[in-house]
Amino acid sequence: DTAVSQTPKYLVTQMGNDKSIKCEQNLGHDTMYWYKQDSKKFLKIMFSYNNKELIINETVPNRFSPKSPDKAHLNLHINSLELGDSAVYFCASSHTNTEAFFGQGTRLTVV
Amino acid sequence: QQPVQSPQAVILREGEDAVINCSSSKALYSVHWYRQKHGEAPVFLMILLKGGEQKGHEKISASFNEKKQQSSLYLTASQLSYSGTYFCGTECNNAGNMLTFGGGTRLMVKP
Numbered sequence: 001d002t003a004v005s006q007t008p009k010y011l012v013t014q015m016g017n018d019k020s021i022k023c024e025q026n027l028g029h030d031t032m033y034w035y036k037q038d039s040k041k042f043l044k045i046m047f048s049y050n051n052k053e054l055i056i057n058e059t060v061p062n063r064f065s066p067k068s069p070d071k072a073h074l075n076l077h078i079n080s081l082e083l084g085d086s087a088v089y090f091c092a093s094s095h096t097n098t099e100a101f102f103g104q105g106t107r108l109t110v111v
Numbered sequence: 112q113q114p115v116q117s118p119q120a121v122i123l124r125e126g127e128d129a130v131i132n133c134s135s136s137k138a139l140y141s142v143h144w145y146r147q148k149h150g151e152a153p154v155f156l157m158i159l160l161k162g163g164e165q166k167g168h169e170k171i172s173a174s175f176n177e178k179k180q181q182s183s184l185y186l187t188a189s190q191l192s193y194s195g196t197y198f199c200g201t202e203c204n205n206a207g208n209m210l211t212f213g214g215g216t217r218l219m220v221k222p
Contacts, residue, residue: 035212
């Protein structure tokens with residue numbers, strides 16, 4: 001069973017489009033994250049969310065928005081995509097102060 | 112606040128040792144270590160929560176200094192399978208919802 005699953009694995013889209021990446025975890029974790037990994041491999045935290053609080057990295061453009069329909073899902077919506085949004089996006093989940101489990105990543109290419 | 116990792120890259124021969132450092136300008140609640148292989152998701156290695164703590168996982172171990180501002184990952188008698196990018200992740204409080212990663216250390220082990 002996949003612990004943290006993301007879809008799609010690959011996403012190619014044109015500038016200006018709106019897209020979503022889905023994330024689901026079946027571990028019963030209370031915290032979920034979105035990270036952006038650029039070509040230099042830097043893992044930048046974008047959002048973290050638990051059932052009480054959404055924390056937003058202030059450097060993330062407001063074109064990015066997380067949506068959590070329930071505790072097991074944290075989807076990422078991106079509006080008006082730009083070339084610089086091209087990266088690998090990782091979803092992760094954890095219990096408070098324990099190891100984080102990562103999804104397989106979604107490679108987003110904006111053309 | 113992002114932790115600082117050093118060195119940025121290391122090349123080893125099989126059997127050699129390496130140390131990767133992770134530091135913060137203020138006291139941390141916890142330090143995580145992850146390894147990411149090319150094209151894959153980061154995988155958890157270990158977490159340290161207490162000042163002065165040391166932990167081991169086969170030939171990979173880590174320490175957390177007394178002031179809880181610096182951690183080191185020790186790789187002894189390196190194997191080819193150790194190649195990858197190592198990330199330290201830090202949490203500044205016990206809320207468990209803001210795991211922030213350093214810039215990564217690329218480790219290559221050659222035969």
